[in-house]
Amino acid sequence: MPIERFMVPGEMEPVSHYCHVVKAGGHIWLSGMVGVTSDGSIPEDTAEQFKIALETIDRCLRHAGGRPDQVVKVQVFMTDITERAAINPARVAYFGEHKPASTLVEVAGLVDPRMKVEIEAVAYIGD
Numbered sequence: 001m002p003i004e005r006f007m008v009p010g011e012m013e014p015v016s017h018y019c020h021v022v023k024a025g026g027h028i029w030l031s032g033m034v035g036v037t038s039d040g041s042i043p044e045d046t047a048e049q050f051k052i053a054l055e056t057i058d059r060c061l062r063h064a065g066g067r068p069d070q071v072v073k074v075q076v077f078m079t080d081i082t083e084r085a086a087i088n089p090a091r092v093a094y095f096g097e098h099k100p101a102s103t104l105v106e107v108a109g110l111v112d113p114r115m116k117v118e119i120e121a122v123a124y125i126g127d
Contacts, residue, residue, distance in 0.1 A: 003024045
């Protein structure tokens with residue numbers, strides 16, 4: 001099966017040598033997405049950054065032919081893990097009853113010091 005790599009129109013340009021999404025067989029891998037708005041601004045609020053990053057995950061996932069209920073694994077990186085409760089409402093709203101496996105880690109920093117959260121995901125859409 002071919003490997004497809006997608007640069008999703010309208011999304012933030014990668015800061016390094018990678019693409020937004022890779023699709024191979026029945027799997028979709030989504031690169032880490034951050035809370036940067038379409039005009040390039042970064043909200044100060046962690047929950048707002050998470051919401052924007054999750055919306056970006058959704059657009060990229062759908063661009064590759066996936067849906068939220070097909071996400072099987074999520075990794076969330078936060079610069080302040082004590083703010084975990086602030087992001088949970090958006091997680092619950094997005095995934096609903098389709099809870100993915102998940103990892104949440106605190107990191108010393110992200111690519112821009114104003115960024116507080118980054119999300120990456122894997123979806124299984126079938127063979």
